[in-house]
Amino acid sequence: MIQSKPLTGQCPHCGAPAEHLAYHSRYILKSGQTVMVIRCKQHKGTFCDRYGTAFYDLKTPEEKVQRAIQQGLEGLCPEAVARVEGVHPTTVQRWIGRACIQAEAADQKVITGLRAENVELDELYSFAGAKHPDEQESDPEEVGQHWTHIAMARESRLMLEVVVGPRTQESATKLVEGAAKRLTADCWPLWSSDGWEPYLFALTVVFAVLIHFIKGKGPGRPKDSQIVPDPRVRYGQVIKQRMGRRLVSVTRRVIFGVEELIPLKQISTSLLERLNGTIRQQVAPLHRKTRGVAKCRTALDTQTQLFKSYYNLCRKHGTLKGKTPAQVAGLSGHCWTLRELLTFNAAITSKIT
Numbered sequence: 326m327i328q329s330k331p332l333t334g335q336c337p338h339c340g341a342p343a344e345h346l347a348y349h350s351r352y353i354l355k356s357g358q359t360v361m362v363i364r365c366k367q368h369k370g371t372f373c374d375r376y377g378t379a380f381y382d383l384k385t386p387e388e389k390v391q392r393a394i395q396q397g398l399e400g401l402c403p404e405a406v407a408r409v410e411g412v413h414p415t416t417v418q419r420w421i422g423r424a425c426i427q428a429e430a431a432d433q434k435v436i437t438g439l440r441a442e443n444v445e446l447d448e449l450y451s452f453a454g455a456k457h458p459d460e461q462e463s464d465p466e467e468v469g470q471h472w473t474h475i476a477m478a479r480e481s482r483l484m485l486e487v488v489v490g491p492r493t494q495e496s497a498t499k500l501v502e503g504a505a506k507r508l509t510a511d512c513w514p515l516w517s518s519d520g521w522e523p524y525l526f527a528l529t530v531v532f533a534v535l536i537h538f539i540k541g542k543g544p545g546r547p548k549d550s551q552i553v554p555d556p557r558v559r560y561g562q563v564i565k566q567r568m569g570r571r572l573v574s575v576t577r578r579v580i581f582g583v584e585e586l587i588p589l590k591q592i593s594t595s596l597l598e599r600l601n602g603t604i605r606q607q608v609a610p611l612h613r614k615t616r617g618v619a620k621c622r623t624a625l626d627t628q629t630q631l632f633k634s635y636y637n638l639c640r641k642h643g644t645l646k647g648k649t650p651a652q653v654a655g656l657s658g659h660c661w662t663l664r665e666l667l668t669f670n671a672a673i674t675s676k677i678t
């Protein structure tokens with residue numbers, strides 16, 4: 326017996342609200358799945374309920390696509406997934422690309438307005454195509470050493486922002502800017518990172534305030550205006566000294582903020598370093614010493630961004646009592662299924678039960 330719930334959403338073609346939409350018909354795919362056809366009274370046309378999702382216009386059964394994506398998210402490289410599922414590796418890449426569009430949209434929508442006490446910043450070494458590419462033949466934007474820069478909220482383990490790119494000031498600024506956008510306007514966390522200089526400059530730029538000096542009583546012009554970081558920004562660095570492979574000493578120092586008010590113990594990137602280990606294991610192009618490297622930066626970025634959303638919304642975390650980071654942060658009331666993530670951009674929601 327097929328029952329249908331009221332439609333919610335709008336027409337993807339003309340934007341007509343749900344009142345103008347009605348069930349038209351349904352058809353059954355080879356896989357046995359039922360697809361609903363919806364009629365829009367405003368533009369007098371039809372569309373199906375898979376419109377806008379990662380499965381739209383695919384001949385392959387949804388379960389197969391979903392299984393392939395899940396295998397990719399568990400660290401299998403696209404070539405291996407292709408062998409397991411009996412399809413071409415390019416097909417798997419295309420499915421992952423479709424999944425990433427949905428996942429990024431979900432992440433943008435849900436991971437926002439966060440209040441965090443501590444944000445950790447760090448980067449992971451990786452490369453696309455070749456470590457030392459031929460300068461004439463390859464595009465430096467796509468091939469070469471591209472680091473995975475990560476910003477994580479410590480308490481909830483939420484991955485706030487991931488930037489895949491060269492280890493430059495630009496990447497660091499993009500990371501801090503992206504992470505700051507996910508926080509509420511009145512949230513001033515303590516930022517922690519290693520001693521890599523660009524983070525310091527990035528925090529200065531992103532939270533910049535301009536100070537104007539007024540003319541005093543004495544002779545002469547007032548001082549020139551200055552750009553300084555907002556006095557509410559708190560930032561500390563953990564400097565690790567190594568002798569060969571052995572860790573010799575760990576120094577923590579406050580860079581921005583009142584030194585007496587920031588417990589040095591709070592300046593740490595250890596939980597993000599643990600997360601780095603998880604990411605290396607789960608994202609195939611980041612495996613060390615294997616042949617699973619991504620061919621270009623875009624492929625590496627797609628897989629990493631997809632994993633980010635999956636990690637935030639779907640993946641139950643071991644040390645968070647089986648909850649997802651988004652649940653702990655209070656941004657989502659439930660643990661998302663992979664299907665929910667892959668159909669996030671659906672024009673309408675109508676579940677056939």
Ligand SMILES: [Zn+2]
Nearest residue numbers: 336339365368
């Ligand atoms: Zn319409």
